[in-house]
Amino acid sequence: MRRADLAGLGSVAVLWLLALASLLGLWGERIAEPGGIGPGFPQEQSGSRLGSLREEAEAPAASSRRLALSNQAAQKTFRALLTLPGQPREPQDGPSESGQEPPPSVLRQREIGNLEPLPASPVRGGIFWSRALEAQVPPGFSAEETASWLQAAREARVVSLERGGCGRSSNRLARLSDGSRACVRYGINPEQIQGEALSYHLAELLGIQGRLPPLALSRVEARGGQWAQVREELRGSHWAEGAVVSLAQWVDNLTDVVAPAPWRAEAGRRLQPLAAGELRGLAPAQLVELVQWSDLILFDYLTANFDRLVSNLFSLQWDPRVMQRATSNLHRAPNGGLVFLDNEAGLVHGYRLLAMWDKYNEPLLRSLCLFREATAQRVRELHRLRNAAAELRRLYRTREPLAEALGFLSDQQAQLLQDRVDLVHKHILHCKARAAGSL
Numbered sequence: 001m002r003r004a005d006l007a008g009l010g011s012v013a014v015l016w017l018l019a020l021a022s023l024l025g026l027w028g029e030r031i032a033e034p035g036g037i038g039p040g041f042p043q044e045q046s047g048s049r050l051g052s053l054r055e056e057a058e059a060p061a062a063s064s065r066r067l068a069l070s071n072q073a074a075q076k077t078f079r080a081l082l083t084l085p086g087q088p089r090e091p092q093d094g095p096s097e098s099g100q101e102p103p104p105s106v107l108r109q110r111e112i113g114n115l116e117p118l119p120a121s122p123v124r125g126g127i128f129w130s131r132a133l134e135a136q137v138p139p140g141f142s143a144e145e146t147a148s149w150l151q152a153a154r155e156a157r158v159v160s161l162e163r164g165g166c167g168r169s170s171n172r173l174a175r176l177s178d179g180s181r182a183c184v185r186y187g188i189n190p191e192q193i194q195g196e197a198l199s200y201h202l203a204e205l206l207g208i209q210g211r212l213p214p215l216a217l218s219r220v221e222a223r224g225g226q227w228a229q230v231r232e233e234l235r236g237s238h239w240a241e242g243a244v245v246s247l248a249q250w251v252d253n254l255t256d257v258v259a260p261a262p263w264r265a266e267a268g269r270r271l272q273p274l275a276a277g278e279l280r281g282l283a284p285a286q287l288v289e290l291v292q293w294s295d296l297i298l299f300d301y302l303t304a305n306f307d308r309l310v311s312n313l314f315s316l317q318w319d320p321r322v323m324q325r326a327t328s329n330l331h332r333a334p335n336g337g338l339v340f341l342d343n344e345a346g347l348v349h350g351y352r353l354l355a356m357w358d359k360y361n362e363p364l365l366r367s368l369c370l371f372r373e374a375t376a377q378r379v380r381e382l383h384r385l386r387n388a389a390a391e392l393r394r395l396y397r398t399r400e401p402l403a404e405a406l407g408f409l410s411d412q413q414a415q416l417l418q419d420r421v422d423l424v425h426k427h428i429l430h431c432k433a434r435a436a437g438s439l
């Protein structure tokens with residue numbers, strides 16, 4: 001009897017602790033909501049949210065660098081919070097922060113050395129990158145490579161789960177029985193995994209999926225074949241049994257990316273536009289990078305992903321040098337190509353917080369008047385046929401066996417997606433008219 005009572009008391013205490021922990025967790029997540037940011041108090045509150053966003057920025061890295069990197073990211077965040085306008089500026093992050101990797105300037109030199117000289121104009125039709133320039137963009141994940149990794153990852157068993165290296169502390173780095181590795185993201189809120197998966201498939205619809213690491217959903221079942229081998233690790237993870245997580249292919253040797261000049265805004269200044277007349281003097285490697293950024297900015301606008309360049313623009317309020325720091329959730333692969341990581345703020349979470357972030361998202365879109373023609377064409381078709389959400393749903397269901405588990409966009413979110421497609425299309429037409437000199 002007594003023993004049973006004690007055990008009962010013990011489990012009540014544990015339940016209370018769990019409830020308290022989940023309340024704290026929820027509170028941590030809620031900070032970024034519009035009501036959560038008081039006018040006189042933006043820095044500390046949003047700062048702590050951005051701290052966790054920043055933590056995720058340094059996803060894959062060689063295991064020996066992982067701890068150092070996450071310490072670095074924490075320091076960066078604190079530095080960002082402590083640097084108020086008007087205070088003496090701190091020295092720029094030096095190459096020592098990038099560990100074994102060569103400093104960015106060296107990388108850039110090397111890339112420039114490898115590139116073919118470009119023909120006269122990197123732009124055609126006033127608003128499109130030239131074909132010769134596009135041909136120099138380093139390849140991303142090919143469709144074949146992606147399909148074969150996804151199939152292997154879905155069939156593989158998870159053989160170990162490690163903490164660290166994959167952003168938020170609830171995420172894990174998984175080793176799979178086929179020898180590959182994956183970042184496993186567990187959503188504190190289910191909309192994060194839904195947003196990640198839907199953003200991934202929207203990227204295919206836009207023809208830019210090669211810039212995103214392959215991504216599959218998986219249901220975590222300690223008894224199921226895929227997860228049985230890591231039952232112990234699962235116990236320590238506090239993941240809910242039956243939860244749907246995302247597995248993103250791990251990419252080795254990624255390095256940080258600083259926003260290119262047109263977006264290196266300083267506090268209080270307008271973003272410089274990126275248009276054909278603005279490219280003089282840029283080296284081929286810089287142009288090649290801008291081609292990829294033009295897709296990134298359209299993608300982040302369409303998905304309302306605030307967790308990349310836009311979170312840096314937001315931080316300008318208290319960190320005038322933030323645009324010279326690494327961009328969250330964006331990395332450079334060893335071949336020089338950009339990798340758009342961690343898109344869980346997209347489409348669902350982002351659409352919920354539009355009121356707060358669109359004042360950064362929209363100027364960013366309007367600062368861009370150069371596009372990959374193929375991407376602009378996809379946008380035009382989705383505008384013309386008014387079928388962005390329907391096409392996304394079709395792709396999602398075709399590609400992702402667990403699509404039904406997380407549900408799709410609500411009607412309202414589907415309409416928001418179409419509205420944003422329409423606005424991007426209109427913006428492209430505006431750029432075209434301006435380039436033709438009629439504005």
Ligand SMILES: *[C@@H]1O[C@H](CO)[C@@H](O)[C@H](O)[C@H]1NC(C)=O
Pocket residue numbers: 252253334
């Ligand atoms: C990553 O870097 C290590 C150390 O420099 C190297 O041995 C390895 O081959 C690299 N891997 C890839 C995929 O580039």
Ligand SMILES: [Mg+2]
Pocket residue numbers: 053056167307342344345
């Ligand atoms: Mg994130």
